[in-house]
Amino acid sequence: MSTDPTHDELAIEATGLLKVFGAHRAVDGLDLTVPAGGVFGFLGPNGAGKTTTVRILATLLRPDGGTVRVLGHDVMHEADRVRDRISLTGQFATIDQELTAVENLTILARLLGFSRAQARTRAEELLDGFGLADAAGTTVKTHSGGMRRRLDIAASIIVTPDLLFLDEPTTGLDPQSRNQVWGIVRALVREGTTVLLTTQYLEEADRLADRLAVVDRGRIVAEGTPAQLKASVGAGTVQVQVHDSNRAEAARRLADALGVAVQTDANDGLLSARVDDPTLASLALADLTRAGIDLTTFALGQPTLDETFLALTGHNTQASTDAGKKPA
Amino acid sequence: MTTTSTTPDTTNHALHDAVSTRPRPPRASPVSASLTFAWRALLKIKHVPEQLADAIMIPVLFTVMFTYLFGGAIVGSTREYLQFLLPGTMVFAVLLITVYAGVNLKTDITTGVVDRFRSMPIWRPALIVGGLISDAGRNLLAAGLVLALGLVMGFRPEGGTVGVLLAVGLVLAFAFGLSWVWATLGLLLRTPSAISAVSFLVQFPLTFASNVFVDPQTMPGWLRAFVEINPVSLLVDAARGLMHGTAEPTQIGGVLLAAVLLVAIFGPLTMRLYRTRT
Numbered sequence A: 001m002s003t004d005p006t007h008d009e010l011a012i013e014a015t016g017l018l019k020v021f022g023a024h025r026a027v028d029g030l031d032l033t034v035p036a037g038g039v040f041g042f043l044g045p046n047g048a049g050k051t052t053t054v055r056i057l058a059t060l061l062r063p064d065g066g067t068v069r070v071l072g073h074d075v076m077h078e079a080d081r082v083r084d085r086i087s088l089t090g091q092f093a094t095i096d097q098e099l100t101a102v103e104n105l106t107i108l109a110r111l112l113g114f115s116r117a118q119a120r121t122r123a124e125e126l127l128d129g130f131g132l133a134d135a136a137g138t139t140v141k142t143h144s145g146g147m148r149r150r151l152d153i154a155a156s157i158i159v160t161p162d163l164l165f166l167d168e169p170t171t172g173l174d175p176q177s178r179n180q181v182w183g184i185v186r187a188l189v190r191e192g193t194t195v196l197l198t199t200q201y202l203e204e205a206d207r208l209a210d211r212l213a214v215v216d217r218g219r220i221v222a223e224g225t226p227a228q229l230k231a232s233v234g235a236g237t238v239q240v241q242v243h244d245s246n247r248a249e250a251a252r253r254l255a256d257a258l259g260v261a262v263q264t265d266a267n268d269g270l271l272s273a274r275v276d277d278p279t280l281a282s283l284a285l286a287d288l289t290r291a292g293i294d295l296t297t298f299a300l301g302q303p304t305l306d307e308t309f310l311a312l313t314g315h316n317t318q319a320s321t322d323a324g325k326k327p328a
Numbered sequence B: 001m002t003t004t005s006t007t008p009d010t011t012n013h014a015l016h017d018a019v020s021t022r023p024r025p026p027r028a029s030p031v032s033a034s035l036t037f038a039w040r041a042l043l044k045i046k047h048v049p050e051q052l053a054d055a056i057m058i059p060v061l062f063t064v065m066f067t068y069l070f071g072g073a074i075v076g077s078t079r080e081y082l083q084f085l086l087p088g089t090m091v092f093a094v095l096l097i098t099v100y101a102g103v104n105l106k107t108d109i110t111t112g113v114v115d116r117f118r119s120m121p122i123w124r125p126a127l128i129v130g131g132l133i134s135d136a137g138r139n140l141l142a143a144g145l146v147l148a149l150g151l152v153m154g155f156r157p158e159g160g161t162v163g164v165l166l167a168v169g170l171v172l173a174f175a176f177g178l179s180w181v182w183a184t185l186g187l188l189l190r191t192p193s194a195i196s197a198v199s200f201l202v203q204f205p206l207t208f209a210s211n212v213f214v215d216p217q218t219m220p221g222w223l224r225a226f227v228e229i230n231p232v233s234l235l236v237d238a239a240r241g242l243m244h245g246t247a248e249p250t251q252i253g254g255v256l257l258a259a260v261l262l263v264a265i266f267g268p269l270t271m272r273l274y275r276t277r278t
């Protein structure tokens, strides 16, 4: 399966992982196997236990049960061996806001053992590569969210890690910043770093991840390649807005072309239908145009995380955080 | 098919250079890591000099204010009072600002920077030790300011330069011990301001109910009993003795022992909490 024969080592091997906060099981018997190389997506809604799991894997949190080996070392007993080879970009910024970008990186490089001159050079090289050279000398608190994210990632790869944890690296970023982060992740993977990336977005996991695991209530509920997961959910929905007078006919034609039921939104008259095959959706749209029905708007959506969740777990994403704990 | 690239080719080369495999240098030594953290604290002061406001204002304000406010009333002559007061204000000012040891540590924990340090292969105590090095600098600044102002205002220590330097050293040694108490609290309490509040509640009674401002001979017996066992009084006695050349070895030994005990108890406690709590 793997194209690179050196990648036979496992990056992460966790079994029965448990972390309890008070009475709440944030991680509840999680099993995870991540091969070395590529991007492993860790997908889940708010409160699923992504950050808690990542913090355990990155030696920041002691598990209450289970065994974890990262790059072949036990995270509890050989923490420093693990720290020698991993890096973490946490969900929330872990850089000094009052210091400048170059100062942040230089300090971290010094802490990693670089000499003063080497540290400075490495900091500047990273800032150049990440498009931050112009902002190198300004304090981080004046930087945009996207710049901080990139700086945070730069801080994690001063020494090339064998395994990099990125905890929701693109949440809250605009599309351009998000693309920049994706570019960085791809470049790192090309250099041989294994990336474990947590995300709430199926699209992100789809674009970046070679394999992914869906986590819910502290457990893995599904695992596979993005294609396998999407196949289990369906490709998504097609949404069409037409003039009022054409709505009934449009709905009928869509239903015929797609072979599924078409819903009409009670408020705005938006027609929507599930599609498993995007080609079929484009044929259906072409059919409408041919019949002389003008489309005001149309969209072909990937299944949302909500839909994926519903399909995979039988409950929606909100349920992960609040329901299930209370006896309702 | 092709979309316009948001990153021109030159940037791609730079990105490639930046991410291309970098070997790990040998680990930083404990000393080097601690000094890097101290340097980090200095850089923060450079960017936010307001941080030093307390270390400057407290010494200046209290030396000037107490001398002229109480001098006439308590001893009858401000100049004479200054000879008595100055070692006390030095202790007072330095001890008040030791709380930064806890406040800065807690701030680092709440902002999340500590998470990054803890996921790196760095000598664990370096963050705390480095912080204490920079705190020592801050304490020295406060002590120096009190002394400089005092000399301008007419402070004439009979213990000479050696006596004064030894007194400053003793005050800083005790402050170092006390810093570990704040570092412990920094790991136990929830917010940086909670640490300031606790420090205020503890330090104000301890400094005012001491021999910093007045000779305890004039106090009622119950208060005098407290003042005489108050560690702040013991420190002030020793500093006063050194500056005026009348210190007893037992006084100095007592203060040093207190400093050593503080480090011996709160040092390991801090490190243990740092390992398990953050």
Ligand SMILES: Nc1ncnc2c1ncn2[C@@H]1O[C@H](COP(=O)(O)OP(=O)(O)OP(=O)(O)O)[C@@H](O)[C@H]1O
Binding pocket: A021, A022, A024, A025, A026, A044, A045, A046, A047, A048, A049, A050, A051, A052, A053, A091, A200, A321
């Ligand atoms: N230190 C803590 N103390 C108490 N509860 C915690 C703590 N950390 C996490 N939790 C709880 O554990 C659960 C899992 O949290 P976690 O942060 O791992 O989720 P997540 O998947 O990262 O969510 P998000 O997408 O919001 O970041 C949540 O219910 C959270 O409230």
Ligand SMILES: [Mg+2]
Binding pocket: A050, A051, A052, A091, A167, A168
């Ligand atoms: Mg999280």
